[in-house]
Amino acid sequence: IRSRRRLKEAAMSDIDSLIKSEIDSANIVLFMKGTPVFPQCGFSGQVVQILSHIGAPFKGVNVLEDDALREGIKGFSNWPTIPQLYVNGAFLGGCDIIREMFEEGELRPFLAEQGIELDES
Helix, strand or coil, X not given: CHHHHHHHHHHHHHHHHHHHHHHHCCCEEEEECECCCCECCHHHHHHHHHHHXXXXXXXXXXXXXXXXXXXHHHHHHCCCCCCEEEECCEEEXXXXXXXXXXXXXXXXXXXXXXXXXXXXX
């Protein structure tokens, strides 16, 4: 039993390392179902639309490609749902939070405060 637990812990630390490297690879990282070009869930699609609408450059990470990643990101952020948006290495929230920030006019200023240039063309 101990060796199984060690294997599971090792696998979790590998996933955490992968997640951390993804988060560190871009200023805005969206863990989502599908890709930015082909979202495979409505909530992921909404966040992609919002980020695209305001001209925020972001990297999409498809959690459907890896079950360990899909489960691991939930534990990493302590957030039960996907999509999950990270800005400058910090977890910002899921679809509801991003949509609310956008609707309240808070998302653009927040990203500007984070030093992220938006392509408003």
